[in-house]
Amino acid sequence: MPRKRNPGNGGQQAATLLKKNKGVATPYIAWVVVFTALPLLLVIYFAFTDRDGAFTLSNLTGLAGYASVFFLSLLLAVIATALCLVIAYPISFMLSRLRSGRQGIMLMLVMLPMWMNFLLRTYAWMSLLERNGLINKFLGLFGIGPFEMINTAGAVVLGMVYNYLPYMILPLYTAMLKIQPSIIEAAEDLGAGTWHKLTRVLIPLSKPGIKTGITMVFVPSISTFIISKMLGGGNFWLIGDLIESQFLGNSYNYNLGSAMSLVLMVVVLLIMSVTGGFDSEDIEGVI
């Protein structure tokens, strides 16, 4: 059924509700203060102090040496996000055009891997990609290979794409559900072939889903440390690994770790504001 978009209404209702009863918001404000604002302030505090609590900028200036790690993380995250978008777009479109009964089943198949433990999924890829892993063994039957697949940048990107693909599919799918079939037919009727249907109608109308999907995949990709550790074999240090080692690893230095987290956050915010990912009016909620 066609639904009329009415972005203002829900907000207005919530606003009047708040005016009537200010107490309603208290638990949420408390939540935000305790679990968002305070930790953030702590991160900022540690980022600008040394181990004795004195103010210093050396944590931040010291990051210059890790520029290559930042760059690599950024690069891999961008590649993974782009791949997710390219893979998820046609899948989401087909999903949204299925009969509603089948949509549920297919959607469940997409979500199914998400219900399995993240580590388990990544381990599975390790055993697939290993030098003596399943894929090389299979190829060996035909006398091909073995290939070096694990511990490469490709393996890390693969891990990101595999783990985060559903986060791209879901918002795209929700956005595309709202595109009536007759709108696509109208484009066809007016002379649009496949390419123009895509560029003039589908992409503009699914933009909210694209933005949300990019955010949902890019942010975890740029800060992951498990994937790079397990599938990169330590050859590919990403920011996530770096930060982890400051808190849990040998180099234990939570001041430096905080500075890294802070910079990462700023970088993500900057990139997201450029792509418009936080444009609240367009953001497409995940189910």
Add this chain to the structure above:
Amino acid sequence: MDQSVVVKLQDIVVDFDEEAVLNGLSLDIHDEEFVTLLGPSGCGKTTTLRVIGGFLMPKSGSVFFDGANVTRLPPYKRPVNTVFQRYALFPHLNVYENVAFGLRLKKLPEKEIRERVLEMLELVGLRGFERRGTENLSGGQQQRVAIARALVNRPKVLLLDEPLGALDLKLRKEMQIELKRIQQSLDITFIYVTHDQEEALTMSDTVVVMNKGIIQQIGAPEDIYNEPINAFVADFIGESNILDGTMPKDYEVEFAGRSFPCVDGGFSPNELVQVVVRPEDIIVVPPDGGQLVGVVKALVFKGVHYEMLVEQAGIEWMIHSTVASQPGELIGMNIGPDEIHIMHRTVEEYAYAEEA
């Protein structure tokens, strides 16, 4: 009017899940004609339109435009444009860009696009709305944008799929006249789908009555109304009294327990027929002067006329009259020879056999 055939459908068969929606449908549509496909929902009228538009590939059969076979061509390669049921305007574009969509794809120079879009908006009475978003327009305005968006491409044939279905009655009547005016001023073929018989009679040059994927009757509105070919058409186009009868000889028919003079002939002696009498064609007279005498069962005021249910010899008659007779009253009914329409009963059985 130019009588050359612009769209030709030949033996079109369409199945949905093994169920036949169109059953070997053939139809010629002439140039500059306003043709209406009329029928109840599920009769295959929209399916026929989608086959012409190229949105649906028939299982078998062919579609011709100006003699060229286009059965396998996609919609964007056919010289038709469509006005969709729920307008299907592009929500991300304003009125101007919606109308310009087709012209931009043809890569026409900006100046020509501008001229043609503005000319079209003028035609549908929407000058000054160029920069408006489509979602803030009223239903009637959205409808006009949809019409302009299709017509700006100068199609040979415009397809309209129940375009007025979502509008209120008054607006619908205005748009009916508007559409007819547009069609006449542009001299192109309109193929119009509706389930509203009044709409079909008001606008069309030709009405195609469909049921169960089969064309029942093709003809001018007057012919369809006055000379329905079978009980389905008679019943669907306006209200009617449909009775079984026999033709003892030409120009004489027996039904409702007596014989009437009529204007039809050419039936075999004593052939079983069906008789259609329109409710407004029955003249109410005093009981002693009537060909038939019945008792009024119910009386409903309909605005222009009264609707009466009258029982006569076990038959329930519907009568439209400007004079009210109260329930329980005995009245006489007269039917003129011109008002008795006679149909072969075999044709009727054929039509209804599809339903079984």
